[in-house]
Amino acid sequence: MRRSNAVRATWVLVVAIALAALALLSIAIGSREVSFDDLVAGLMGGTDNLGQAAIVKRVPRTALALLIGAALGLAGAVMQGVTRNPLADPSILGINMGASLAVVIGISWFGLVSAIGYIWVAIAGAAVTAVAVYAIGSLGRGGATPLKLALAGSATTAALASLITAISLPRGDVAEMIRSWQIGGVGGASWESTGNVVAFFAVGAIVCLISARSLNALALGDDVAASLGEHVAVVRGIAAVGAVMLCGAATAVAGPIAFVGLVVPHFCRLLVGPDYRWLLPFSALGGGVLLVAADVLGRVIARPSEIDVGIITAIVGAPFFIAVVRRQRMRAL
Template sequence: MSLVTPSPPRSPDVVGSRRTPNALKGAGLLIALVALVLLVLLSIWLGSKSIPFTATWDVLWNNDGSNDAVIIHEYRIPRTLLGLLVGAALGLAGALMQVLTRNPLADPGLLGVTMGASTGVVVSLGFLGIASVLGYVWFAFAGAAIASLVVYVIGASGRGSASPERLVLAGAAVTAVLYAFNSAVLLMDPEAFDEYRYWQVGSLAGRYYDVLMPVLPFIVVGVIVALLLIRPLNALAMGEELGRALGAHPDRIRVVGAVAITLLCGAATAAAGPIAFVGLAVPHMARLIAGPDQRWVLPYSLVLAPILLVGSDIVGRVIAPPSEVQVGIVTAAIGVPVFIALCRKRKLASL
């Protein structure tokens, strides 16, 4: 006699009810992708210089060397592509940060990545006199990587493993030290402070292919690593003991996740400056739409964050012609009230 009781056959209604939520989530993701494509077209069309849509469409596919073609191909297209990359990187980095630290208010700056990138820029400006974006982008990325490594070494020192709590505390300590160092250097060098102030706001303006191409490989690798963590993160969300029983390795997952966060946030911050709010709020929006399943949270964050960033950049270009408002200011002005409204309407979605 068999000791295993055969499970009753599943009712077609039960199977269909399980498929319906996934179908709705897939449809929502498809709608978000369509919205992102439309925003990309708007970003190429709209700007401080008015170009008719028909002319924009023509020179988009036929670069005739005219002034309009130069604006479209040399300025707006690389700026839009950089907005897509930076947005996707910050959204994924924020989602990883929140699930790895079990902190719903975590953002990519919590592990010292953003402040590390800022320190790299300060060093290049204050000590080496490098004031070009292409010049200090590498220092920003190196600073982000070194700060992340220091945070992990401090968090893993002593007894026990690098738990989320210890990593957060180590990140706060490293951030405080680097902030003090940056302030001291900038106060003694007014010229460096003027240049750093512009970078600190967060902007996509003035960043073209010469900045886009160096950070592209790092962001692509970071996105791939983050998406490969979807199943392990779901197992880890059940608790460390149950996760280990399911074959997950918490310490390994945290290390790989920290590498992905460093690649994503470091490259994005190096290219566009520290753009706040995107990495904090977008994962919450994704969970409000799709629930806590990382199979949906990470893809939604990958799409919703570029929508927020590219949309904010479009708004910044058109609200004060002929000048522009930096995208970091617009994301805060648009996103913070929306985030507050979501928090007041309902509790933050569980991690």
């Protein structure tokens, strides 16, 4: 459905305001109650008491949740455009798990300890997995159909998860850390961990956003896109590089958080339409909203403990995935 630019701009403004409000909630809400004075003082950098110190710790956590949500939402929209597959998502296609396996191998076998090293290794693992899943899903008649890609991604995810378990179990010194990281969360965020991924997110986002016009052409079909002057394989490759960089960096710093890249672009299309020039930046905003909201919800419903965002997004995303699959099957009948 087409949308006017005025309507799109209105939705962008509404979601941006919602994101700002959620960010303030994320900073204010936690296992420790804080007063308004402590909230203001903490935002100004004060650490005179435990309440202010808690606020100081929540700010980088909120920033990291926003960045990771934006990265995964944007990457999901790009993957759906590149593959023309409404089921495309970094977790469903096994890309997050490929990044996870690469990091686990680096930690367990090569003693990898550098945060930047984690990111580069995760991006490499995500890239290899993306190519493998697309190649497997392209086999047979009909090429890379949505269902075949989803099945190839699910099978790859199961295989890689088993490998991660097999590698980490004999290593008691790192097994607990790996298990905790694999759930997916932002609880251990710091300005250092956030700063490590900003450059990777920026480069990945720029690559994705400059591909928007070409993704609009791809949505019309490969033949039409080629007739419009697009080099289809080059466009797919460039956009995929940006998406893989976003997924790999996000997984390296927060673990494999599922379904953000599936849920967000679908809802964003309902609000701003299928034009990727609007859909991509709006999906980034929407991803930030979803992950910050999930982080706040995980802290509220489990006080004084908390539930990691990876669990919250899985609870939200799994029913949505089933609904999308059912809709695709009905269309195919």
